[in-house]
Amino acid sequence: xxxxxxxxxxxxxxxxxxxxxxxxxxxKTTAHPSAEEVLKNVRKDCPTLSRATVxxxxxxxVEKGLLKAQVLKEGSVVFDPNxxxxxxxxxxxxxxxxxxxxxxxxxPPIDSLPDYEITEVQVVVRGRKKRK
Amino acid sequence: xxxxxxxxxxxxxxxxxxxxxxxxxxxKTTAHPSAEEVLKNVRKDCPTLSRATVxxxxxxxVEKGLLKAQVLKEGSVVFDPNxxxxxxxxxxxxxxxxxxxxxxxxxPPIDSLPDYEITEVQVVVRGRKKRK
DNA sequence: GTCTTAATTTAGACTATGTCAAGATAGAAT
DNA sequence: ATTCTATCTTGACATAGTCTAAATTAAGAC
Numbered sequence: 001x002x003x004x005x006x007x008x009x010x011x012x013x014x015x016x017x018x019x020x021x022x023x024x025x026x027x028k029t030t031a032h033p034s035a036e037e038v039l040k041n042v043r044k045d046c047p048t049l050s051r052a053t054v055x056x057x058x059x060x061x062v063e064k065g066l067l068k069a070q071v072l073k074e075g076s077v078v079f080d081p082n083x084x085x086x087x088x089x090x091x092x093x094x095x096x097x098x099x100x101x102x103x104x105x106x107x108p109p110i111d112s113l114p115d116y117e118i119t120e121v122q123v124v125v126r127g128r129k130k131r132k
Numbered sequence: 133x134x135x136x137x138x139x140x141x142x143x144x145x146x147x148x149x150x151x152x153x154x155x156x157x158x159x160k161t162t163a164h165p166s167a168e169e170v171l172k173n174v175r176k177d178c179p180t181l182s183r184a185t186v187x188x189x190x191x192x193x194v195e196k197g198l199l200k201a202q203v204l205k206e207g208s209v210v211f212d213p214n215x216x217x218x219x220x221x222x223x224x225x226x227x228x229x230x231x232x233x234x235x236x237x238x239x240p241p242i243d244s245l246p247d248y249e250i251t252e253v254q255v256v257v258r259g260r261k262k263r264k
Numbered sequence: 265g266t267c268t269t270a271a272t273t274t275a276g277a278c279t280a281t282g283t284c285a286a287g288a289t290a291g292a293a294t
Numbered sequence: 295a296t297t298c299t300a301t302c303t304t305g306a307c308a309t310a311g312t313c314t315a316a317a318t319t320a321a322g323a324c
Contacts, residue, residue: 014320016272036310050274055311074203075282076310092251105239107255112236116259119224125242127250146291148301168281182303187282207310208281 002027011064013057021046022057026067027081032097034076072097072124087123100125134159143196145189153178154189158199159213164229166208204229204256219255232257 004023008015021042026033033041039054058079061067068080072090078097087100105123136155140147153174158165165173171186190211193199200212204222210229219232237255 014271016319018273034310048274050276051311052275052313053273056272071203071206074209077206089245089248091248104244107237110257113221113257113259115262116221116223117262118257118259120258121255123239123253123255125245125250126252127245127248130247130249146300148290150302166281180303183281184283184304185302188302 007066011061011066013060013064018042018046018049018053019057021049022054023061026058026061026079030082030099032070032072032078032080034078036076038079070097085120085122087125089125089127091128092126093128139198143193143198145192145196150174150178150181150185151189153181154186155193158190158193158211162214162231164202164204164210164212166210168208170211202229217252217254219257221257221259223260224258225260 004020004027005015007023007027008019013019022038025038025041035055035058038058039049039051042054043049058067058069062069062079065083066081068083069077070080070088071077072088073095080099082099084102086102087104089098089100091097100123107121107123110118110121136152136159137147139155139159140151145151154170157170157173167187167190170190171181171183174181174186190199190201194201194211197215198213200215201209202212202220204210204220205227212231214231216234218234219236221230221232222228223230232255239253239255242250242253
């Protein structure tokens with residue numbers, strides 16, 4: 001993983017200890033954490049970290065395009081460091097979210113919405129583990 | 133639209149005035165309302181309707197399979213009376229959600245997750261109106 | 265180093281969505 | 295009429311997220 005400090009520098013954010021900790025937490029996982037989960041994780045090392053700082057940092061990173069906010073599960077937005085286009089699989093029992101490679105599905109270009117600018121297309125697959 | 137009373141009867145729920153009003157509101161629209169929006173709508177006619185009754189009724193209808201809960205926008209689940217499989221387009225500015233016919237996309241069967249039971253597959257398209 | 269200013273962080277208040285339990289109410293059955 | 299069950303309401307609670315004002319921290323000028 002790229003250095004947290006250089007990620008922050010790259011988008012013109014001062015690399016404070018709080019931000020470094022948030023970036024470390026969210027960029028080193030593929031678990032699609034919510035802001036509250038990031039807060040809980042980072043507070044283990046940095047107990048005074050405030051909720052507002054986590055939300056500010058994550059939202060700034062989304063604005064800068066280094067992180068993608070995804071609406072995939074009930075109750076909270078999750079954050080995805082994978083900004084290449086891809087699909088998602090959601091385990092409806094555990095809530096776990098997995099990336100699905102882009103070329104798993106052939107999504108044709110959308111020509112039927114000429115006065116809209118399409119910002120995102122993805123296939124969302126939901127399912128649960130079979131019990132044998 | 134099918135009669136609200138018969139919708140309720142069909143899934144073994146007593147057709148009380150509150151439930152009839154909720155069913156009327158959510159089945160006669162294609163606007164994908166949230167529970168809070170349903171509450172607000174129905175309260176115009178039935179001001180004593182409680183929040184819990186709306187949530188109970190909507191969740192019961194989802195359990196019975198007459199309504200589908202969709203996680204498509206930040207902050208709240210929306211309810212969709214269209215239970216045939218289809219895709220969705222989300223206007224990221226207005227928050228409006230539109231149904232997209234199933235055969236707009238060719239989604240191949242998913243063979244790569246043999247120990248999962250797939251409960252839902254849909255393409256989610258997001259975009260915003262072009263300003264000319 | 266000190267001062268000034270700008271950026272950042274913090275705590276806490278606040279709002280919105282959603283759940284839950286306890287009591288009140290209404291219907292149906294006897 | 296009485297009982298049993300289903301439903302509804304109120305209000306408390308939980309969680310996600312935003313906002314603000316004050317405190318901290320860092321940066322730049324001198």
